[in-house]
Amino acid sequence: MAAVTSVGETPLAVPARRQAGMQAGRRRRLNLFRYVVFTVFGLFFALPLLAMARFSLEGAKLGTWSLTAWRQITSYTSSEGIPPLISAVEITLELAVITSAVMLVLVVPTMIWIRLRVRWLARAMEFLCLLPLTIPPIVLVVGLGPIYDKIAHLSLSALMLFWVYVILALPYAYRALAAGLSAIDATTLSEAARSLGASWFSVIVRVIVPNMWDAVLNALILTWALVLGEFTVAFFLLYVNLQVELYSISRNTPDAGVIFSTSTASLLFAFVLLLILSYVGRRRRAIRG
């Protein structure tokens, strides 16, 4: 076999068809596709929102601008003199917090426990967590009547909605959490922790959960989105939350503009909250990174 010199410095031969590199070409085509897709979908999602915002700023004559509709949000008062919208926002925010807390406490330890010790229940849990997505809230409401009658004895506050909201949030939160859990080797981590003397509680709280932070944050975002946007169940159970309040404002005010300003406001509000939440997540990542 002929021996060949190893390293050689050949003069840089730059082929004229450098641009025709296959992988580079493919990447360029892919990027073009992506930008087209993002633009088209971006437009589709943005336009209705923009239209709504524009309409909310509409003045008495078509084509003019005015902030009346926005001012009316806060000025719409109930008999007590407190703008009911503010209290509805308060209630909804509190609901979001309670729902998230209960949901996490209920779902995360159970998921981890099942993953570590009771694997055969995993499919059952997954199925149950997906079910609320498909059972119409109407059906739930019909069936929940008797139960909520009993709950009314406990408390009449709209905060009691959290019992149901946890269920409604399950499909979204579970998916996010399950993705996070399956990405780490929970079994090995728990075995290591246990061999060092950790109790099961410590394993869950101090070992597994910290490795799932992104997923937890994701689940929180989705839960909040749900609570902020939920209407049907609250309405039919005769509670007042943000969306219900918006709906009743729009039914009661003769002025059309308020409908749009309130809708835009609620969307903006949700967006900002969720962005803040997602930024919290990013900072955590940086600290760990």
Add this chain to the structure above:
Amino acid sequence: MAVAATTRTGARPSWAGRRPSVPPWVGTVPFFGYVAVFLLWPTGIVVYEAFKNPAGRFTLSGITALGNSQVRGFFIGSFKLSLISSLIGAVLGAILAYAVASGNPDGVIRRLYLCVSGVLAQFGGVTLAFAFLVLIGPVGLLFHAGWYFSFPWGITVIYAYFQIPLMVLVFLPAIDGLKVQWREASENLGSSAWQYWRYVGGPLLLPAFLGALLLLFANALSAYATIQAWEDAIPYTVPQQIYTSMSSEVGLANINYADALALGMVVLVAIVMTGYALLQRRAARWLR
């Protein structure tokens, strides 16, 4: 110290100490109990009530009432709308998901679109209907779509608004699961991009896609607020009819009617979800 590793079945390691043997599944009771009370029981109540008449006696009249042509009309309406909106949502959502997935995994766009999807998948109902009304309704800012109030196409456009993000949320992990080695191996063996998708990528994604489609279908079936806010004069779908019969003052007979309708929906959903579960098993094995 001798250390025995936890076995796959979750047997207690030897160093866990001796305790009275409580079976480990007891730890899952809080969750399953909660779900049983607030999800399964209400559903059970609905199913049960469907078989009762106003006097509280067992009857099949509610069920047989489901057979009449009016009710059939509602189910067909629901079915049509759900099918069309889920197909459109699935295909468009898959394209968008692919665009998101093929980008930088840590990039801004991906995070942005995921957040947006999470929010928009929720925002239906009153707000959404209003937004579209303003955009393409009778005094629409963009233009007036004559078909806006038509069923099912007008309302489908609105449904797409939350179906597509839901698809992205559900389908994205599947696309992520496509290993780059498969693409490279396929190319190395001589396939074009089209052949790759036809023989490898497509078949692998198919179970996940169909599963997501079913999920979207069930989601559309159960949607109420959006379509009600869109046009509340005539009920087209089963959820709308349930509402109508529940809030009607014409007498209690309608409660059982509503329950029977609800039962019909539950059955439909159960079928769909079983299909979904079966598909998921196949998809999970390949794309994990």
Add this chain to the structure above:
Amino acid sequence: MEGLSRRYGTVVALDHLDLTVQPGELVVLLGPSGCGKTTTLRLLAGLEDTDTGSITVGGRDITWLPASKRDMGMVFQAYSLFPHMTVRQNVAFGLRLRRVGAAERDRRAMEMLELVGLTEQANRYPHQLSGGQQQRVALARALAIQPQVLLLDEPLSALDAKVRAQLRDQIRRIQLEVGITTLFVTHDQEEALAIADRVGVMREGRLEQLAPPVEVYSRPATSFVAEFVGLTNRLAGEVQAGQLTVRGCTLPLVDSATPDGLAVALVRPEAVTLASHDAPESGPLVGTVIAVTFLGATSRVTVDLGDATIMAQLPTADATALPAGSRVALTIRPDPVLVSAGSDQAVPLPEEEA
């Protein structure tokens, strides 16, 4: 391949690489992570583009040919089998793309499976096979299309040690039987030395040496090669007038133009021998035995010299007389020596194996 370069941002993966592989030859690219060996392979396969240079196969310039049109079979490190197809379908896939008829496809696929010894698993799915079996299927699949070149990207890295050794030999056997030109990438030098016709040691995008295994081992061209391939002792010494003095032993230098001064000698354990059997204290290197590692016919004895640790490869018969803690005197055979780069250090070359 000539003058291949590849940059990723500020990272230079390949720096004007030249490499020629003879027909039927098995060349192993060996080196640490990030040295560019995998990049070279992927450039050849067409999975990456080169910034400069050209690639020629069988006289044809394929530099700009897309991956799917290059006639090469590739075996990846892991996960490359299509999970939704059976073993048989996986192997036949390339043939199917080439529109080979079903019967012929099946025949060829089974032929390949027989070659790798997996005919019984033909109807199984990849997830039902072990890692080693999966890689064998991948090999069969790559060979089924009868490519001009076979490319293997660390195919054994994800496997257990025992399976690795078996599969390595099997791959070599098959390669010789089929007579296909092969490029094999690995970071395991034992693997490289065991199966290669020639070994190309790479570092930071450049080829340090390209030669048959024996030569790479016994006549490393650079100190990096000497240290990467096989075990090496590093001993402080001093260079004077083209000779290196290490702890009283004077050794000739490979590169007689090495400048004078302090240097680090690279000495193979085989070059370190017992100074004498009877007088443990009389010898240039005197120390206490720390450990003896039994390797079969020879044993590796690790000795603490006080200010340094040295490894000697001695016949087991001699090594058994040296339990841990005993004193021993060693010396270095006077063979030409290499110096460690980056600090002007001399490296002694081990004696040429016959």
